[in-house]
Amino acid sequence: MRTNKFLGRDWLSPEIDYTKEEWESMLRLAEELKTRYAINEDTSHILKGKTLYTMFFNSSLRTRSTFAAGIQQLGGFHVDLEPGKTYTPARKGFEVPYKTERICDVAQVLSRTGDALAIRMYGAPSQWIYGFAHETMKEFAHYSDIPIINMECDVYHPCQALADMLTVKEKFGDFKKKKFVISWAYSGSTSKPFAVPQSLALAPSLLGMDVILARPKGFELDPEVTKKCHEYAAQNGSTFEETDDMEAAFEGAHVVYPKSWGALPFFAQMDENGKKIKEENLDGMKDLFERNKHWICDEKKMKLIDKNGIYMHCLPADRDMEVTDAVIDGPQSVVYDEAENRLHAQKAIMTLLMGGRL
Ligand code: CP
Numbered sequence: 001m002r003t004n005k006f007l008g009r010d011w012l013s014p015e016i017d018y019t020k021e022e023w024e025s026m027l028r029l030a031e032e033l034k035t036r037y038a039i040n041e042d043t044s045h046i047l048k049g050k051t052l053y054t055m056f057f058n059s060s061l062r063t064r065s066t067f068a069a070g071i072q073q074l075g076g077f078h079v080d081l082e083p084g085k086t087y088t089p090a091r092k093g094f095e096v097p098y099k100t101e102r103i104c105d106v107a108q109v110l111s112r113t114g115d116a117l118a119i120r121m122y123g124a125p126s127q128w129i130y131g132f133a134h135e136t137m138k139e140f141a142h143y144s145d146i147p148i149i150n151m152e153c154d155v156y157h158p159c160q161a162l163a164d165m166l167t168v169k170e171k172f173g174d175f176k177k178k179k180f181v182i183s184w185a186y187s188g189s190t191s192k193p194f195a196v197p198q199s200l201a202l203a204p205s206l207l208g209m210d211v212i213l214a215r216p217k218g219f220e221l222d223p224e225v226t227k228k229c230h231e232y233a234a235q236n237g238s239t240f241e242e243t244d245d246m247e248a249a250f251e252g253a254h255v256v257y258p259k260s261w262g263a264l265p266f267f268a269q270m271d272e273n274g275k276k277i278k279e280e281n282l283d284g285m286k287d288l289f290e291r292n293k294h295w296i297c298d299e300k301k302m303k304l305i306d307k308n309g310i311y312m313h314c315l316p317a318d319r320d321m322e323v324t325d326a327v328i329d330g331p332q333s334v335v336y337d338e339a340e341n342r343l344h345a346q347k348a349i350m351t352l353l354m355g356g357r358l
Contacts, residue, residue, distance in 0.1 A: 006352035015202035044075035107143035118149035157195035185322035187260035205232035214249035
């Protein structure tokens with residue numbers, strides 16, 4: 001019997017693939033690693049000599065810095081395989097005219113020399129098609145012998161979700177009977193992935209919170225995601241509801257998480273052979289955004305939430321669009337706690353998946 005049931009597993013869509021008990025184990029370890037960090041304990045034996053490869057196909061501050069710092073604190077090394085300095089990994093059947101190398105080759109080469117590969121890809125070059133990036137990561141996982149860690153694709157952002165659930169646990173002690181609102185918010189940019197809202201609908205539902213998804217019509221999430229949220233609510237005896245009324249959702253909430261994302265009906269679509277069968281409609285999406293400018297988190301809406309309630313955002317935030325300065329800089333905001341907890345959550349993920357010794 002394997003003594004570490006996490007060893008060697010991927011962290012691609014753990015909101016679906018890992019159990020509630022496994023999330024709770026991850027959270028306990030993240031708390032322990034955070035305590036050890038706070039007392040300046042040397043943890044460099046935990047992943048001594050292990051190598052983490054990273055590939056960032058989209059920009060990042062928090063994820064990039066905390067993975068690099070985290071693996072170093074655990075005694076390992078970080079090698080960033082910068083796009084442009086390596087060949088662009090291509091999915092089988094999806095090769096493009098520029099210099100590429102098949103994912104099957106990249107994954108097997110890196111498996112021979114490293115201990116995990118972490119990837120950020122939510123918008124592949126010229127491929128803003130919902131699900132394409134997630135399928136790309138799954139192809140890496142198929143050919144890889146080492147864990148593939150999702151640092152945000154176009155469907156899930158599980159590292160963010162684990163850090164955020166750690167933050168909620170720190171603030172409230174447990175998840176039961178706590179109302180968590182994941183809400184759409186306006187932004188001047190329409191190119192925001194679904195990863196954060198989908199992971200932040202699924203993870204609190206899995207852990208037994210009462211979740212409300214607030215969004216204007218047209219900003220519904222992937223139906224597979226909301227179906228799973230309903231299943232989790234039924235298993236936990238909690239609730240999952242959807243509304244197009246932001247104020248009503250905020251009433252009595254313990255957590256509000258207002259965040260922008262795109263409108264799925266306006267995205268391009270492809271068939272299973274990679275052929276584009278529908279072009280994206282950016283003008284239509286922009287118009288829908290502009291009609292919902294009032295979906296901003298301001299002090300008036302924050303007065304509706306529980307007196308001990310908190311404001312969350314994964315950052316970067318679009319100030320004056322998604323949220324006012326008064327709210328994000330105010331006493332109920334925990335955005336820097338969330339960013340800090342990325343470090344400890346990801347150290348827990350790496351420790352368990354990469355065979356760390358405490
Ligand atoms: N929240 C988050 O993933 O931040 P970065 O894009 O800076 O990594």
